Amino acid sequence: MTCYYFAAEKMNKPHKDIDTSTEEKIKKAARIVFHRKGFAGARTRDIAEEAGINLALLNYYFRSKEKLFDIIMLESLKGFMQSMTSVFHNPDTTIFEKVDVMANRYIDLLKEEPEIPLFIMSEMRHHPEKLIAEMKPRQFLMGSAFEQQFKAAVKTGEIKNVKMIHFIMNLLGMLVFPFIATPMLRSMTEMNDESWNSVLEERKKLIPQWIKLMFENH
Amino acid sequence: MTCYYFAAEKMNKPHKDIDTSTEEKIKKAARIVFHRKGFAGARTRDIAEEAGINLALLNYYFRSKEKLFDIIMLESLKGFMQSMTSVFHNPDTTIFEKVDVMANRYIDLLKEEPEIPLFIMSEMRHHPEKLIAEMKPRQFLMGSAFEQQFKAAVKTGEIKNVKMIHFIMNLLGMLVFPFIATPMLRSMTEMNDESWNSVLEERKKLIPQWIKLMFENH
DNA sequence: AAGTATTTTAAACAAATGATTAAAAAATAT
DNA sequence: ATATTTTTTAATCATTTGTTTAAAATACTT
Known part of the structure; x- marks a missing residue:
């Protein structure tokens, strides 16, 4: 468990293709799903599917559904x-x-x-x-x-x-x-x-x- | 399993104190909780608690959360x-x-x-x-x-x-x-x-x- | 008053869902 | 090339939550 949200900003990494990074893919998907269904109606599995990533990566990058939601909100x-x-x-x-x-x-x-x-x-x-x-x-x-x-x-x-x-x-x-x-x-x-x-x-x-x-x- | 929603209307019962009946208590509570939290955010347990009734009565009278929601909506x-x-x-x-x-x-x-x-x-x-x-x-x-x-x-x-x-x-x-x-x-x-x-x-x-x-x- | 039907309750079930784990894969550093 | 770190995956866990069950309590009928 190394790279959660903001980790990439604290260290200064090359930041190649930031718009296609997994983190960004999850945020983009989360935006779509949360906007459409709200916090209660959105399932982490919906977001993972929308982003085309493995479910566990959501918690790997953002710790919890709520933390991810807070960022989007x-x-x-x-x-x-x-x-x-x-x-x-x-x-x-x-x-x-x-x-x-x-x-x-x-x-x-x-x-x-x-x-x-x-x-x-x-x-x-x-x-x-x-x-x-x-x-x-x-x-x-x-x-x-x-x-x-x-x-x-x-x-x-x-x-x-x-x-x-x-x-x-x-x-x-x-x-x-x-x-x-x-x-x-x-x-x-x-x-x-x-x-x-x-x-x-x-x-x-x-x-x-x-x-x-x-x-x-x- | 005898008395679901509408059952009371099909048979013509005395209908004593309709406003304090269990059915009406549930509907009133459901209205409050659904209006406040929406369908996805409302839990059947919230509604039961708000109504002051046993959780099982919700399904006894209305079969499911969704059916109850449809009525309220x-x-x-x-x-x-x-x-x-x-x-x-x-x-x-x-x-x-x-x-x-x-x-x-x-x-x-x-x-x-x-x-x-x-x-x-x-x-x-x-x-x-x-x-x-x-x-x-x-x-x-x-x-x-x-x-x-x-x-x-x-x-x-x-x-x-x-x-x-x-x-x-x-x-x-x-x-x-x-x-x-x-x-x-x-x-x-x-x-x-x-x-x-x-x-x-x-x-x-x-x-x-x-x-x-x-x-x-x- | 006894028997029957209805309503209520506590407990449990089953599915859904947020989160974790441990191993595999990929990337990076040495 | 090898070792180390980071990322990804599949499987699993633990909790939440809608629903059901079977028994107890209550109301109703005769």
């Missing part, structure tokens, strides 16, 4: 929150420019990995203690450029006097909900891949317009 | 879809009256059972074949009063010319997303129960206003 959470945080903390864009960037960036991101929001929300409900701390949700809004801009704009009457959380709920709701309710929404309207995709593309432009209409004072 | 799905369907098929209300009814009815419903949306969306992702058929999603919009009204209103220019699915996505997104992302949203803003509740109450009035601003032509 942390990465997913980072990917999901990071763009959001950087946008909201950027002082060089206006409120509505932020919305624009969010819409474009998030719809592209979620088209690549559509299961991420439901995965994160589910696991966050099932193990809140563990994940809420990891997410550092306080730093997301509190003291952000967005918060300051929002409060200022309410004061000047530029935008309507409603709680900031409504703004966030509406933006994220319109952005993320389609990816959470995909099976329901798609079967309701019997959309094929192409028209589903075009609806998502339309929303990149429409969501910023809608947000303006909702919150801007005219 | 069907009821949850009905509760979630039914109000929606009846609103959207009502020809006696305008589009925006429908939105108003939806907002009030759904926020009240989801305040009672906040885990339902995430539960349904998760399980629908994990077993789509099984659930999509059960949901009859085609009949939900297709041929509804809402569909006719929407198309007519677009033609007269009363509302903007955007696909109907955007309307549904936005309405449901704004309505349901707060209940899906509760842990994230609440920890972001550090709201206590009271202020969280008041935000939800505010949304009953605000969502209809927002929907008007988004889709009505001015």
